[in-house]
Amino acid sequence: MSKIGRRPVVLGSVKVEVKGQDVHFTGAHAAGVHHLPNELEATVNDGKLFLVAKENSRDTRQVWGLHRALLSNKIVGSGTLFEKKVQIVGLGYKALAKGNVLEFNLGFSHKIEVGLPKDVVVEIDKTGQLLTFKSANREILGKMCGDLRKLKPTEPYKGTGVRVTTDVVIKKAGKAKSA
Secondary structure, X not given: OOOOOOOOEEOOOOXXXXXXXXXXXXXXXXXXXXXXXXXXXXXXXXXXXXXXXOOOOHHHHHHHHHHHHHHHHHHXXXXXXXXXXXXXXXXXXXXXXXXXXXXXXXXXXXXXXXXXXXXXEEEXXXXXXXXXXXXXXXHHHHHHHHHHHHHOOOOOOOOOEEEEOOOOOOOOOOOOOOO
């Protein structure tokens, strides 16, 4: 049995309907459909969604855990928004929101403009160095934050650059002064 696949998905305030291989869900922030492969079957009991494998093989167990995780992320995201915080560290480094576009000053000779996906909402603090992204879609949210991190990766000596607040930055020692 798949360790992840056999765990139930707690629905909370999200309404879920199972129609054959399609799982329809509607919540406060999003609605959608997730199509299950033929090896899996979904049932709803006591406010929980269960996925059951029809056969016990290695490939079926892998698909079982994968689809349970994908479905769980969609259902949880439709009820409450996922949130990630991006921190910009450096003198003069900041971000500005101009409608659906973010403008970054990251120490280059030019400003960098990045478009926001339609499902992502951003809040920027007054210093412009802490960005809070919220979305019902966990995949798009993670990709957006990863793309921002690539704009100016955190350098190991001073720690300046763009990073997600959960990132661990290991700083290196600089050159030692000789007397």
